[in-house]
Amino acid sequence: MQELIKKYIVPYFGGSNAEVPLEALDDAAVIDGIVLKSDVYAVKPIFFPGGDIGRLAVAGTVNDIAVMGARPLALACGLVLEEGFLIADLERILASMRECCRRVGVHIITGDIKVMEKGAIDEIVISVSGIGKRYELLDTNFSVVERIHPVTSRWLVDTNIYPGDIILVSGSIGDHGISLISHREGYDFKSSLTSDTQPLNGLVEKVLQVGGIVKIKDPTRGGLANTLNEWSEKSQVGITVSEESIPIHENVRAACEMLGIDPLEVGNEGKLVVAVTPPQAEEALQALRSTEEGREAAIIGEATDRSGYVVMETTVGGKRIIPPPAGDPIPRIC
Amino acid sequence: MQELIKKYIVPYFGGSNAEVPLEALDDAAVIDGIVLKSDVYAVKPIFFPGGDIGRLAVAGTVNDIAVMGARPLALACGLVLEEGFLIADLERILASMRECCRRVGVHIITGDIKVMEKGAIDEIVISVSGIGKRYELLDTNFSVVERIHPVTSRWLVDTNIYPGDIILVSGSIGDHGISLISHREGYDFKSSLTSDTQPLNGLVEKVLQVGGIVKIKDPTRGGLANTLNEWSEKSQVGITVSEESIPIHENVRAACEMLGIDPLEVGNEGKLVVAVTPPQAEEALQALRSTEEGREAAIIGEATDRSGYVVMETTVGGKRIIPPPAGDPIPRIC
Numbered sequence: 001m002q003e004l005i006k007k008y009i010v011p012y013f014g015g016s017n018a019e020v021p022l023e024a025l026d027d028a029a030v031i032d033g034i035v036l037k038s039d040v041y042a043v044k045p046i047f048f049p050g051g052d053i054g055r056l057a058v059a060g061t062v063n064d065i066a067v068m069g070a071r072p073l074a075l076a077c078g079l080v081l082e083e084g085f086l087i088a089d090l091e092r093i094l095a096s097m098r099e100c101c102r103r104v105g106v107h108i109i110t111g112d113i114k115v116m117e118k119g120a121i122d123e124i125v126i127s128v129s130g131i132g133k134r135y136e137l138l139d140t141n142f143s144v145v146e147r148i149h150p151v152t153s154r155w156l157v158d159t160n161i162y163p164g165d166i167i168l169v170s171g172s173i174g175d176h177g178i179s180l181i182s183h184r185e186g187y188d189f190k191s192s193l194t195s196d197t198q199p200l201n202g203l204v205e206k207v208l209q210v211g212g213i214v215k216i217k218d219p220t221r222g223g224l225a226n227t228l229n230e231w232s233e234k235s236q237v238g239i240t241v242s243e244e245s246i247p248i249h250e251n252v253r254a255a256c257e258m259l260g261i262d263p264l265e266v267g268n269e270g271k272l273v274v275a276v277t278p279p280q281a282e283e284a285l286q287a288l289r290s291t292e293e294g295r296e297a298a299i300i301g302e303a304t305d306r307s308g309y310v311v312m313e314t315t316v317g318g319k320r321i322i323p324p325p326a327g328d329p330i331p332r333i334c
Numbered sequence: 335m336q337e338l339i340k341k342y343i344v345p346y347f348g349g350s351n352a353e354v355p356l357e358a359l360d361d362a363a364v365i366d367g368i369v370l371k372s373d374v375y376a377v378k379p380i381f382f383p384g385g386d387i388g389r390l391a392v393a394g395t396v397n398d399i400a401v402m403g404a405r406p407l408a409l410a411c412g413l414v415l416e417e418g419f420l421i422a423d424l425e426r427i428l429a430s431m432r433e434c435c436r437r438v439g440v441h442i443i444t445g446d447i448k449v450m451e452k453g454a455i456d457e458i459v460i461s462v463s464g465i466g467k468r469y470e471l472l473d474t475n476f477s478v479v480e481r482i483h484p485v486t487s488r489w490l491v492d493t494n495i496y497p498g499d500i501i502l503v504s505g506s507i508g509d510h511g512i513s514l515i516s517h518r519e520g521y522d523f524k525s526s527l528t529s530d531t532q533p534l535n536g537l538v539e540k541v542l543q544v545g546g547i548v549k550i551k552d553p554t555r556g557g558l559a560n561t562l563n564e565w566s567e568k569s570q571v572g573i574t575v576s577e578e579s580i581p582i583h584e585n586v587r588a589a590c591e592m593l594g595i596d597p598l599e600v601g602n603e604g605k606l607v608v609a610v611t612p613p614q615a616e617e618a619l620q621a622l623r624s625t626e627e628g629r630e631a632a633i634i635g636e637a638t639d640r641s642g643y644v645v646m647e648t649t650v651g652g653k654r655i656i657p658p659p660a661g662d663p664i665p666r667i668c
Contacts, residue, residue: 004447008421009411012428016441018408029444031408031465034368038410038463039446042455074352074365076372077343078412078461087342094346107350110363112373113338114459116666120376122454127412129372129463131365332450 001221001328019155020068025230026157027064027217028132035070035155037061038129044332046093046123048183050175050195053126054093056269056334058100058108059199060220061128066201067216067272069141069156069208070132072104077111078127083118093124104199106130137208144211148277151214160214161235165303166281170203170272170288171196171296172247173224177266178255181330187258193251196270203272203293210287212280217273220334222325225264227273228310229324231303240311241301241322264312265325267333275303335555335662353489354402359564360491361398361551362466369404371395372463378666380427380457382517384509384529387460388427390603390668392434392442393533394554395462400535401550401606403475403490403542404466406438411445412461417452427458438533440464471542478545482611485548494548495569499637500615504537504606504622505530505630506581507558511600512589515664521592527585530604537606537627544621546614551607554668556659559598561607562644563658565637574645575635575656598646599659601667609637 005025014023020030028037039061046053062072077097081090101107108128134155142154149162179193204216219227224246232239248256248263256263270293276284281299288294304311310322339359348357354364362371375391385393396406411431415424435441442462468489476488483496513527538550553561558580566573582590582597590597604627610618615633622628638645644656 001447001449005445008424008428009442009445009447012432013411013435013442013445016408016443018441018443022441022443022445029408029410031443032467034407034465036408036410036444036463036465038372038412038444038461040412040414040448040461042414042448042450073368074350074363074370076363076370076463077347078372078374078463080374080376080414080459090342094342098346101347107352107356108343108347109350109352109356109365110370110372111339111343111347111356113335113343114374114376114666115335116376116456116459119453120456121459122450125414125448125450125455125459127372127374127461127463129370129410129412129461131368131370131465133366 020157024157028068030068030155033134035065035068035132037064038127040125040127041334042125042332043334045184048180048195049193050179051197052093052096053124054097055100056197057126057128058097059197059269060334061130062104062199062201063218065130065132066204067156067218069138070134072106072130072132072201075106075108075128075130077108079113080121080125081115082121082123083115085124100199104201135208141208141211141213145214145277156215158215158230158234161231161237161275161303163237163303163305164278165214165275166278166299167239167241167301168274168285168297168299170294172249173268173271174248174252174256174263174266176269177330177333178252180333182255196268198270198293200272200293203291206291207274207284207287210280210284212277214275214277219271219273220267220269221328223265223267225322225325228322232308232310236306236308237303238305238307238309239301240304240313242313244315245298245300247296247298261329264322265329354491358491362402364402364489367468369399369402369466371398374459374461375668376459376666377668379518382514382529383527384513385531386427386430387458388431389434390531391460391462392431393531393603394668395464396438396533396535397552399464399466400538401490401552403472404468406440406464406466406535409440409442409462409464411442413447414455414459415449416455416457417449419458434533438535469542475542475545475547479548479611490549492549492564492568495565495571495609495637497571497637497639498612499548499609500612500633501573501575501635502608502619502631502633504628506583507602507605508582508586508590508597508600510603511664511667512586514667516589530602532604532627534606534627537625540625541608541618541621544614544618546611548609548611553605553607554601554603555662557599557601559656559659562656566642566644570640570642571637572639572641572643573635574638574647576647578649579632579634581630581632595663598656599663
């Protein structure tokens with residue numbers, strides 16, 4: 001997917017004078033002080049433990065706006081329905097989107113519906129776009145960062161990370177993807193696997209108050225492995241994480257082992273990865289842990305050098321390189 | 335479709351404090367001075383005489399932003415592809431989108447791609463969202479309007495029209511829908527039917543320079559009949575148009591007769607309907623006609639009273655009420 005975007009989308013559409021342009025391939029774009037994001041959701045099944053396609057679509061777009069350092073201002077929604085799609089299911093999805101919007105504190109203010117004939121689309125596809133406005137506390141935050149090292153942008157961008165910066169996650173990884181595939185394929189892991197789909201703008205705002213936040217990302221497609229590799233490549237830093245410090249629920253770990261999937265490559269929809277300057281790391285951890293969404297937060301590693309590799313110190317005392325995920329281990333999870 | 339939106343979307347998502355909110359059901363929404371629009375395009379066939387799904391998607395969203403009185407600032411694009419979709423076709427569509435963006439003077443600055451398995455989507459669906467910033471000359475424009483009558487909003491909204499306002503179209507109607515259905519169904523009308531798909535932000539800017547513009551709309555789904563009925567209902571005015579003054583290409587008229595379709599209900603993708611205060615009507619007409627896109631512009635009628643009906647004076651000297659289109663005479667044209 002990343003290849004498809006780099007090879008086709010960027011050459012055709014790059015070259016704007018946006019503050020954070022398309023070719024940055026960051027979580028969202030920024031132009032004239034406005035953060036803009038658009039995502040399409042084609043998840044299967046559309047209802048799953050812990051969420052549904054509507055909640056996923058709202059939370060997904062909101063999170064990508066928030067992690068750039070912006071308060072979500074408004075959303076736009078495009079629905080594509082298969083003819084004969086049950087009105088009861090549509091209402092369930094709309095109610096779920098509304099509920100998620102309320103939690104975020106944002107409205108869907110415009111949209112579009114298209115109905116395609118039976119067989120021309122698998123149930124429903126939802127596009128959610130959104131705009132956001134810079135958090136005022138972002139300036140204070142970057143003043144703290146700049147006491148430690150320079151930044152390439154006073155937005156939260158992938159190129160901001162320096163050797164020494166500390167890496168945190170806001171909670172356990174792999175829940176969304178594993179919950180989805182288990183539900184879809186009918187596996188029974190004798191345990192309740194639940195997606196973590198949730199909006200994280202509150203959590204972003206909370207941790208920004210600490211100051212010293214360099215970059216935040218929600219590790220969706222490609223999971224934590226992808227996020228760390230993107231940071232490593234774009235900021236030209238090596239990143240070392242400790243396997244035992246990465247929170248993974250036991251049922252997710254067991255499912256991954258059975259399915260032969262690396263939990264680090266599994267998509268999440270309700271977690272943040274945070275890079276913070278060292279003096280603020282402990283306070284950032286406590287800020288995350290003080291919230292419901294971030295109660296399982298952990299420091300998992302740090303940016304080390306200019307090597308450009310992501311390395312994991314394993315529980316058995318070895319080291320292994322974590323490569324960028326080659327493909328999506330689980331299709332249609334978002 | 336309008337019913338679906340009124341019945342399901344508005345009750346779930348209405349209630350924002352946007353300047354032009356969802357429940358206005360106008361061409362786009364406005365919040366904090368930013369115009370926001372999102373549309374999904376599921377047109378079939380994806381290539382047609384005069385355009386393709388890419389050009390349609392960019393022009394469609396751009397036009398909805400422009401008709402509110404805003405300069406398109408940036409676009410976001412979501413692509414949903416069927417597995418196995420030809421890269422050559424994708425590149426052709428992307429090139430067409432880029433060409434259209436260049437003409438508009440805007441960039442696609444962010445986006446998303448999803449690939450669905452074979453059979454889960456009919457070829458390709460494109461979502462284009464966009465933001466726009468108020469044309470500075472909108473204030474001057476409304477100063478001119480307000481010498482004639484009050485307005486409900488100093489954006490170009492459907493509720494602004496008063497009895498006496500003059501109605502223009504920027505060119506012939508029905509071209510897009512009829513071209514598409516002819517091409518799709520393999521009809522041969524012994525004439526080249528071509529879609530009018532094109533961006534109209536230049537034309538909007540041109541006519542705004544005249545001053546006195548009350549509202550502009552691009553008559554897409556439901557065609558001219560739908561646009562006039564929306565204005566009539568929302569502004570609580572009667573509208574009378576003269577049949578012989580409405581420009582319709584001869585081949586479109588012939589095709590409509592054969593297919594039993596009212597050309598007034600056929601969707602357009604490169605035309606504007608403009609409501610203007612009477613003293614500025616002639617100058618607005620000349621401004622439209624001075625452009626390539628508007629060379630066939632015509633004054634077609636006026637807002638008459640508070641009756642709330644759209645009436646057409648027919649070529650044979652009678653009068654008939656034009657009701658809101660009951661359904662879409664041609665599915666999947668946008």
